[in-house]
Amino acid sequence: MEDYYKIMDSLSCDRQASVETLEAIEILSERLERLKQISPCFAAVDFSPEVKALTDSKVPVY
Numbered sequence: 001m002e003d004y005y006k007i008m009d010s011l012s013c014d015r016q017a018s019v020e021t022l023e024a025i026e027i028l029s030e031r032l033e034r035l036k037q038i039s040p041c042f043a044a045v046d047f048s049p050e051v052k053a054l055t056d057s058k059v060p061v062y
Contacts, residue, residue, distance in 0.1 A: 003027050010054060017054040025055055 003024035010021040017025075025047070035042040047055075 007051060007054070011050050021054065025051060 006018075006021050006024040007028070010017045029047070032042065032045060032047075036045070
C-alpha cells in the first residue's frame with residue numbers, strides 16, 4: 001500500500017514525480033503484468049491517464 005500512497009501523493013500535487021514515485025509505479029506495473037499472465041480477468045486493467053502522464057515525463061525530482 002505504501003507504493004499506492006506515494007503515487008497518489010504525486011497525483012494530488014502539481015509537481016513532477018519523484019524517484020520514489022516512479023519506482024512505485026514500476027513495482028505496481030510489474031505486479032499488474034504478473035496478474036495479467038495469471039488470469040485473463042486482468043487483461044483490461046491499466047493505469048489511469050494521470051499515472052501514465054507521470055511515467056511519460058520520466059524526469060524525477062530528487
